[in-house]
Amino acid sequence: MKLSTRNQLKGTIKKIDGNEITSEVLIDVGGQEMCAVITTGSVKRLELAIGDRVRALVKATSVMVLKE
Amino acid sequence: MKLSTRNQLKGTIKKIDGNEITSEVLIDVGGQEMCAVITTGSVKRLELAIGDRVRALVKATSVMVLKE
Amino acid sequence: MKLSTRNQLKGTIKKIDGNEITSEVLIDVGGQEMCAVITTGSVKRLELAIGDRVRALVKATSVMVLKE
Protein backbone atom coordinates (compact mmCIF):
# COMPACT_ATOMS: atom_id res chain seq x y z
CA MET A 1 0.00 0.00 0.00
CA LYS A 2 1.51 3.27 -1.13
CA LEU A 3 0.37 6.82 -0.42
CA SER A 4 0.94 9.92 -2.56
CA THR A 5 1.20 11.96 0.66
CA ARG A 6 4.74 13.34 0.66
CA ASN A 7 5.12 14.08 4.36
CA GLN A 8 5.10 11.02 6.62
CA LEU A 9 6.80 11.94 9.89
CA LYS A 10 7.48 9.15 12.36
CA GLY A 11 6.56 9.88 15.95
CA THR A 12 4.95 8.78 19.19
CA ILE A 13 1.58 9.88 20.58
CA LYS A 14 2.00 11.72 23.86
CA LYS A 15 -1.45 13.17 24.52
CA ILE A 16 -5.04 12.87 23.26
CA ASP A 17 -7.88 15.24 24.14
CA GLY A 18 -11.27 15.38 22.57
CA ASN A 19 -14.98 16.03 22.56
CA GLU A 20 -17.65 14.01 20.76
CA ILE A 21 -16.74 15.41 17.31
CA THR A 22 -13.08 16.46 17.15
CA SER A 23 -9.93 15.37 18.96
CA GLU A 24 -6.48 16.82 19.30
CA VAL A 25 -3.60 14.35 19.10
CA LEU A 26 -0.13 15.49 20.19
CA ILE A 27 2.74 13.59 18.58
CA ASP A 28 6.42 13.76 19.49
CA VAL A 29 8.43 13.86 16.24
CA GLY A 30 12.13 13.65 17.06
CA GLY A 31 11.80 16.05 19.95
CA GLN A 32 9.51 18.49 18.14
CA GLU A 33 5.77 18.47 18.86
CA MET A 34 3.10 18.03 16.22
CA CYS A 35 -0.62 18.55 16.72
CA ALA A 36 -3.26 16.77 14.63
CA VAL A 37 -6.94 17.67 14.80
CA ILE A 38 -8.88 14.64 13.58
CA THR A 39 -12.39 13.32 14.17
CA THR A 40 -13.04 11.50 17.42
CA GLY A 41 -14.51 8.78 15.22
CA SER A 42 -11.04 8.17 13.79
CA VAL A 43 -9.40 8.17 17.23
CA LYS A 44 -11.76 5.34 18.19
CA ARG A 45 -11.53 3.44 14.90
CA LEU A 46 -7.70 3.43 15.03
CA GLU A 47 -7.78 2.81 18.81
CA LEU A 48 -5.17 5.53 19.24
CA ALA A 49 -3.50 5.63 22.64
CA ILE A 50 -0.57 7.37 24.33
CA GLY A 51 2.68 5.66 23.40
CA ASP A 52 1.49 4.48 19.96
CA ARG A 53 4.09 4.66 17.22
CA VAL A 54 2.42 6.54 14.36
CA ARG A 55 3.13 8.66 11.33
CA ALA A 56 1.90 12.22 11.06
CA LEU A 57 0.80 12.66 7.44
CA VAL A 58 0.67 16.03 5.69
CA LYS A 59 0.01 16.73 2.02
CA ALA A 60 2.80 18.85 0.49
CA THR A 61 0.33 21.54 -0.59
CA SER A 62 -0.58 22.06 3.10
CA VAL A 63 2.96 23.01 4.15
CA MET A 64 4.02 26.66 4.40
CA VAL A 65 7.50 28.06 4.97
CA LEU A 66 8.51 30.66 7.56
CA LYS A 67 11.94 32.25 7.23
CA GLU A 68 13.34 34.03 10.27
CA MET B 1 4.27 38.29 16.09
CA LYS B 2 2.39 35.14 17.02
CA LEU B 3 0.79 32.56 14.77
CA SER B 4 -2.18 30.29 15.55
CA THR B 5 -0.54 27.60 13.41
CA ARG B 6 0.17 24.71 15.78
CA ASN B 7 2.86 22.92 13.83
CA GLN B 8 6.10 24.86 13.38
CA LEU B 9 8.87 22.38 12.65
CA LYS B 10 12.43 23.69 12.57
CA GLY B 11 14.53 22.55 9.64
CA THR B 12 16.98 23.36 6.87
CA ILE B 13 16.23 23.70 3.16
CA LYS B 14 18.07 21.06 1.15
CA LYS B 15 16.54 21.34 -2.33
CA ILE B 16 14.31 23.67 -4.35
CA ASP B 17 12.75 22.83 -7.71
CA GLY B 18 10.12 24.79 -9.53
CA ASN B 19 8.37 26.05 -12.61
CA GLU B 20 6.88 29.51 -13.15
CA ILE B 21 3.86 28.86 -10.89
CA THR B 22 4.65 26.27 -8.22
CA SER B 23 7.82 25.14 -6.48
CA GLU B 24 8.73 22.16 -4.35
CA VAL B 25 10.89 22.89 -1.30
CA LEU B 26 12.54 19.96 0.50
CA ILE B 27 13.31 20.60 4.17
CA ASP B 28 15.37 18.44 6.50
CA VAL B 29 13.57 18.26 9.86
CA GLY B 30 15.74 16.43 12.36
CA GLY B 31 16.70 13.79 9.82
CA GLN B 32 13.22 13.37 8.37
CA GLU B 33 12.35 15.00 5.06
CA MET B 34 9.45 17.38 4.55
CA CYS B 35 8.16 18.61 1.20
CA ALA B 36 6.35 21.94 0.80
CA VAL B 37 4.62 22.93 -2.42
CA ILE B 38 4.38 26.71 -2.45
CA THR B 39 4.11 29.36 -5.16
CA THR B 40 7.28 30.28 -6.98
CA GLY B 41 6.32 33.86 -6.17
CA SER B 42 6.84 33.07 -2.48
CA VAL B 43 10.17 31.33 -3.13
CA LYS B 44 11.38 34.57 -4.74
CA ARG B 45 9.82 36.95 -2.21
CA LEU B 46 11.40 35.07 0.72
CA GLU B 47 14.63 34.58 -1.27
CA LEU B 48 14.66 30.93 -0.21
CA ALA B 49 17.94 29.11 -0.81
CA ILE B 50 19.56 25.80 0.05
CA GLY B 51 20.91 25.89 3.60
CA ASP B 52 18.33 28.38 4.90
CA ARG B 53 17.10 27.72 8.42
CA VAL B 54 13.29 27.77 8.19
CA ARG B 55 10.18 26.48 9.86
CA ALA B 56 7.75 24.20 8.08
CA LEU B 57 4.28 25.36 9.13
CA VAL B 58 1.22 23.09 9.07
CA LYS B 59 -2.26 23.83 10.42
CA ALA B 60 -3.39 21.15 12.88
CA THR B 61 -6.50 20.39 10.79
CA SER B 62 -4.22 19.40 7.89
CA VAL B 63 -2.47 16.61 9.81
CA MET B 64 -3.64 12.99 9.51
CA VAL B 65 -2.51 9.99 11.53
CA LEU B 66 -1.34 6.62 10.17
CA LYS B 67 -1.03 3.72 12.59
CA GLU B 68 1.02 0.74 11.52
CA MET C 1 10.20 36.94 9.90
CA LYS C 2 8.70 36.18 6.53
CA LEU C 3 5.92 33.78 5.63
CA SER C 4 5.35 32.00 2.32
CA THR C 5 1.59 32.29 2.95
CA ARG C 6 0.27 34.45 0.13
CA ASN C 7 -2.96 35.64 1.70
CA GLN C 8 -2.55 37.86 4.75
CA LEU C 9 -5.73 39.87 5.19
CA LYS C 10 -5.75 42.62 7.82
CA GLY C 11 -8.76 42.69 10.08
CA THR C 12 -10.22 43.02 13.56
CA ILE C 13 -11.62 40.24 15.73
CA LYS C 14 -15.31 40.76 16.43
CA LYS C 15 -16.41 37.48 18.02
CA ILE C 16 -14.90 34.32 19.51
CA ASP C 17 -16.84 31.17 20.38
CA GLY C 18 -15.43 27.83 21.32
CA ASN C 19 -15.46 24.54 23.13
CA GLU C 20 -12.50 22.77 24.72
CA ILE C 21 -11.01 21.65 21.37
CA THR C 22 -11.99 24.05 18.57
CA SER C 23 -12.93 27.72 18.41
CA GLU C 24 -14.52 29.91 15.80
CA VAL C 25 -13.01 33.37 15.38
CA LEU C 26 -14.93 35.99 13.38
CA ILE C 27 -12.78 38.68 11.81
CA ASP C 28 -13.94 41.87 10.11
CA VAL C 29 -11.86 42.36 6.97
CA GLY C 30 -12.70 45.73 5.42
CA GLY C 31 -16.41 45.23 6.00
CA GLN C 32 -16.48 41.60 4.90
CA GLU C 33 -16.58 38.83 7.51
CA MET C 34 -14.08 36.01 7.74
CA CYS C 35 -14.41 32.93 9.92
CA ALA C 36 -11.40 30.98 11.19
CA VAL C 37 -11.75 27.63 12.93
CA ILE C 38 -8.61 27.14 15.02
CA THR C 39 -7.77 25.15 18.14
CA THR C 40 -8.87 26.60 21.46
CA GLY C 41 -5.27 26.01 22.53
CA SER C 42 -4.18 28.64 19.99
CA VAL C 43 -6.87 31.10 21.08
CA LYS C 44 -5.43 30.90 24.60
CA ARG C 45 -1.75 30.92 23.57
CA LEU C 46 -2.25 34.05 21.42
CA GLU C 47 -4.59 35.55 24.05
CA LEU C 48 -7.01 36.46 21.27
CA ALA C 49 -9.74 38.91 22.27
CA ILE C 50 -12.45 40.97 20.62
CA GLY C 51 -10.96 44.11 19.11
CA ASP C 52 -7.54 42.59 18.43
CA ARG C 53 -5.93 43.67 15.18
CA VAL C 54 -4.92 40.46 13.41
CA ARG C 55 -4.20 39.00 10.00
CA ALA C 56 -6.27 36.16 8.59
CA LEU C 57 -3.78 33.88 6.84
CA VAL C 58 -4.77 31.54 4.00
CA LYS C 59 -2.49 29.44 1.81
CA ALA C 60 -3.09 30.14 -1.90
CA THR C 61 -3.85 26.48 -2.60
CA SER C 62 -6.80 26.72 -0.17
CA VAL C 63 -8.58 29.46 -2.13
CA MET C 64 -11.33 28.61 -4.62
CA VAL C 65 -13.07 30.92 -7.07
CA LEU C 66 -16.82 31.35 -7.57
CA LYS C 67 -18.01 33.21 -10.63
CA GLU C 68 -21.57 34.49 -10.64
Next chain:
Amino acid sequence: MKLSTRNQLKGTIKKIDGNEITSEVLIDVGGQEMCAVITTGSVKRLELAIGDRVRALVKATSVMVLKE
Protein backbone atom coordinates in the same frame (compact mmCIF):
# COMPACT_ATOMS: atom_id res chain seq x y z
CA MET D 1 -27.76 27.04 -4.26
CA LYS D 2 -26.11 27.35 -0.89
CA LEU D 3 -22.54 26.57 0.15
CA SER D 4 -21.29 25.56 3.60
CA THR D 5 -18.08 27.49 2.86
CA ARG D 6 -17.97 30.24 5.47
CA ASN D 7 -15.61 32.65 3.74
CA GLN D 8 -16.93 34.16 0.51
CA LEU D 9 -15.01 37.36 -0.15
CA LYS D 10 -16.21 39.57 -2.99
CA GLY D 11 -13.52 40.83 -5.31
CA THR D 12 -12.30 41.50 -8.83
CA ILE D 13 -9.73 39.50 -10.80
CA LYS D 14 -6.69 41.59 -11.60
CA LYS D 15 -4.17 39.07 -12.95
CA ILE D 16 -4.04 35.45 -14.15
CA ASP D 17 -0.85 33.48 -14.77
CA GLY D 18 -0.55 29.81 -15.40
CA ASN D 19 1.03 26.76 -16.92
CA GLU D 20 -0.75 23.70 -18.32
CA ILE D 21 -1.62 22.32 -14.84
CA THR D 22 -1.92 25.12 -12.28
CA SER D 23 -2.77 28.81 -12.45
CA GLU D 24 -2.42 31.69 -10.05
CA VAL D 25 -5.35 34.09 -9.91
CA LEU D 26 -4.88 37.46 -8.16
CA ILE D 27 -8.07 38.99 -6.79
CA ASP D 28 -8.55 42.48 -5.38
CA VAL D 29 -10.70 42.24 -2.26
CA GLY D 30 -11.52 45.73 -0.99
CA GLY D 31 -8.00 46.95 -1.62
CA GLN D 32 -6.28 43.85 -0.22
CA GLU D 33 -4.87 41.24 -2.59
CA MET D 34 -5.79 37.58 -2.54
CA CYS D 35 -4.03 34.82 -4.45
CA ALA D 36 -5.78 31.61 -5.48
CA VAL D 37 -3.91 28.65 -6.95
CA ILE D 38 -6.41 26.59 -8.93
CA THR D 39 -6.17 24.18 -11.84
CA THR D 40 -5.81 25.69 -15.29
CA GLY D 41 -8.71 23.42 -16.23
CA SER D 42 -10.92 25.46 -13.90
CA VAL D 43 -9.65 28.78 -15.26
CA LYS D 44 -10.76 27.63 -18.72
CA ARG D 45 -14.05 26.06 -17.61
CA LEU D 46 -15.09 29.24 -15.75
CA GLU D 47 -13.65 31.41 -18.55
CA LEU D 48 -11.98 33.57 -15.91
CA ALA D 49 -10.67 36.90 -17.16
CA ILE D 50 -9.24 40.12 -15.76
CA GLY D 51 -12.04 42.33 -14.48
CA ASP D 52 -14.40 39.48 -13.59
CA ARG D 53 -16.38 39.98 -10.41
CA VAL D 54 -15.84 36.82 -8.36
CA ARG D 55 -15.86 35.49 -4.84
CA ALA D 56 -12.76 34.04 -3.23
CA LEU D 57 -13.95 31.03 -1.24
CA VAL D 58 -12.06 29.67 1.76
CA LYS D 59 -13.16 26.94 4.17
CA ALA D 60 -13.05 28.16 7.79
CA THR D 61 -10.69 25.33 8.79
CA SER D 62 -8.14 26.68 6.27
CA VAL D 63 -7.85 30.09 7.96
CA MET D 64 -5.07 30.83 10.45
CA VAL D 65 -4.64 33.87 12.67
CA LEU D 66 -1.51 36.01 13.05
CA LYS D 67 -1.37 38.48 15.92
CA GLU D 68 1.21 41.24 15.74
Next chain:
Amino acid sequence: MKLSTRNQLKGTIKKIDGNEITSEVLIDVGGQEMCAVITTGSVKRLELAIGDRVRALVKATSVMVLKE
Protein backbone atom coordinates in the same frame (compact mmCIF):
# COMPACT_ATOMS: atom_id res chain seq x y z
CA MET E 1 -22.96 30.40 -10.66
CA LYS E 2 -19.81 28.45 -11.37
CA LEU E 3 -17.24 27.08 -8.93
CA SER E 4 -13.57 26.38 -9.59
CA THR E 5 -13.82 23.43 -7.19
CA ARG E 6 -13.09 20.36 -9.31
CA ASN E 7 -14.68 17.70 -7.15
CA GLN E 8 -18.45 17.96 -6.80
CA LEU E 9 -19.77 14.56 -5.81
CA LYS E 10 -23.55 14.08 -5.77
CA GLY E 11 -24.92 12.36 -2.71
CA THR E 12 -27.53 12.17 0.02
CA ILE E 13 -27.10 13.14 3.68
CA LYS E 14 -27.56 10.14 5.94
CA LYS E 15 -26.42 11.38 9.35
CA ILE E 16 -25.54 14.65 11.12
CA ASP E 17 -23.85 14.91 14.50
CA GLY E 18 -22.44 18.00 16.10
CA ASN E 19 -21.53 20.18 19.02
CA GLU E 20 -21.84 23.97 19.24
CA ILE E 21 -18.80 24.59 16.99
CA THR E 22 -18.26 21.70 14.57
CA SER E 23 -20.51 19.09 12.98
CA GLU E 24 -19.89 15.88 11.12
CA VAL E 25 -22.08 15.26 8.09
CA LEU E 26 -22.16 11.76 6.56
CA ILE E 27 -23.05 11.66 2.88
CA ASP E 28 -23.84 8.61 0.78
CA VAL E 29 -22.09 8.99 -2.59
CA GLY E 30 -23.13 6.16 -4.88
CA GLY E 31 -22.84 3.61 -2.11
CA GLN E 32 -19.58 4.96 -0.70
CA GLU E 33 -19.62 7.10 2.45
CA MET E 34 -18.15 10.57 2.69
CA CYS E 35 -17.64 12.53 5.88
CA ALA E 36 -17.57 16.34 5.98
CA VAL E 37 -16.55 18.28 9.08
CA ILE E 38 -18.09 21.73 8.77
CA THR E 39 -19.12 24.43 11.24
CA THR E 40 -22.41 23.93 13.04
CA GLY E 41 -23.18 27.47 11.92
CA SER E 42 -23.21 26.23 8.31
CA VAL E 43 -25.37 23.21 9.16
CA LYS E 44 -27.97 25.64 10.52
CA ARG E 45 -27.62 28.25 7.76
CA LEU E 46 -28.09 25.60 5.04
CA GLU E 47 -30.78 23.86 7.13
CA LEU E 48 -29.11 20.54 6.39
CA ALA E 49 -31.19 17.47 7.21
CA ILE E 50 -31.08 13.73 6.66
CA GLY E 51 -32.24 12.89 3.15
CA ASP E 52 -31.09 16.17 1.59
CA ARG E 53 -29.61 15.85 -1.89
CA VAL E 54 -26.28 17.66 -1.73
CA ARG E 55 -22.87 17.80 -3.35
CA ALA E 56 -19.71 17.07 -1.43
CA LEU E 57 -17.14 19.60 -2.63
CA VAL E 58 -13.40 19.01 -2.45
CA LYS E 59 -10.62 21.16 -3.91
CA ALA E 60 -8.33 19.09 -6.16
CA THR E 61 -5.26 20.03 -4.10
CA SER E 62 -6.89 18.35 -1.06
CA VAL E 63 -7.11 14.92 -2.72
CA MET E 64 -4.42 12.28 -2.13
CA VAL E 65 -4.01 8.93 -3.87
CA LEU E 66 -3.53 5.54 -2.22
CA LYS E 67 -2.43 2.64 -4.38
CA GLU E 68 -2.91 -0.86 -3.03
Next chain:
Amino acid sequence: MKLSTRNQLKGTIKKIDGNEITSEVLIDVGGQEMCAVITTGSVKRLELAIGDRVRALVKATSVMVLKE
Protein backbone atom coordinates in the same frame (compact mmCIF):
# COMPACT_ATOMS: atom_id res chain seq x y z
CA MET F 1 -1.89 -0.08 8.45
CA LYS F 2 -4.76 2.22 9.38
CA LEU F 3 -5.36 5.81 8.35
CA SER F 4 -7.34 8.47 10.24
CA THR F 5 -8.42 9.88 6.86
CA ARG F 6 -12.21 9.49 6.80
CA ASN F 7 -12.81 9.64 3.08
CA GLN F 8 -11.33 6.78 1.08
CA LEU F 9 -13.19 6.53 -2.20
CA LYS F 10 -12.47 3.54 -4.41
CA GLY F 11 -11.91 4.31 -8.06
CA THR F 12 -9.92 3.80 -11.24
CA ILE F 13 -7.42 6.19 -12.79
CA LYS F 14 -8.56 7.34 -16.20
CA LYS F 15 -6.14 10.16 -17.06
CA ILE F 16 -2.85 11.65 -15.85
CA ASP F 17 -1.41 14.98 -16.99
CA GLY F 18 1.50 16.82 -15.49
CA ASN F 19 4.50 19.07 -15.62
CA GLU F 20 7.76 18.66 -13.70
CA ILE F 21 6.25 19.79 -10.38
CA THR F 22 2.52 19.04 -10.23
CA SER F 23 0.25 16.49 -11.88
CA GLU F 24 -3.48 16.16 -12.27
CA VAL F 25 -4.89 12.67 -11.79
CA LEU F 26 -8.48 11.98 -12.91
CA ILE F 27 -10.18 9.12 -11.08
CA ASP F 28 -13.50 7.49 -11.91
CA VAL F 29 -15.39 6.92 -8.66
CA GLY F 30 -18.57 4.98 -9.36
CA GLY F 31 -19.33 7.01 -12.46
CA GLN F 32 -18.45 10.35 -10.91
CA GLU F 33 -15.10 12.00 -11.69
CA MET F 34 -12.58 13.07 -9.09
CA CYS F 35 -9.51 15.20 -9.74
CA ALA F 36 -6.40 15.01 -7.54
CA VAL F 37 -3.54 17.48 -7.87
CA ILE F 38 -0.44 15.80 -6.45
CA THR F 39 3.29 16.20 -6.98
CA THR F 40 4.76 14.62 -10.08
CA GLY F 41 7.27 13.07 -7.70
CA SER F 42 4.44 11.06 -6.15
CA VAL F 43 3.05 10.02 -9.54
CA LYS F 44 6.47 8.52 -10.33
CA ARG F 45 7.08 7.01 -6.88
CA LEU F 46 3.69 5.25 -6.92
CA GLU F 47 4.11 4.41 -10.62
CA LEU F 48 0.55 5.58 -11.24
CA ALA F 49 -0.92 4.60 -14.58
CA ILE F 50 -4.26 4.64 -16.36
CA GLY F 51 -6.40 1.74 -15.21
CA ASP F 52 -4.86 1.52 -11.72
CA ARG F 53 -7.31 0.72 -8.94
CA VAL F 54 -6.73 3.39 -6.29
CA ARG F 55 -8.41 5.19 -3.45
CA ALA F 56 -8.95 8.94 -3.49
CA LEU F 57 -8.25 10.12 0.06
CA VAL F 58 -9.72 13.30 1.50
CA LYS F 59 -9.53 14.55 5.09
CA ALA F 60 -13.01 15.26 6.49
CA THR F 61 -12.08 18.88 7.28
CA SER F 62 -11.43 19.43 3.55
CA VAL F 63 -14.99 18.55 2.49
CA MET F 64 -17.61 21.27 1.95
CA VAL F 65 -21.33 20.86 1.33
CA LEU F 66 -23.38 22.46 -1.44
CA LYS F 67 -27.16 22.32 -1.19
CA GLU F 68 -29.15 22.99 -4.32
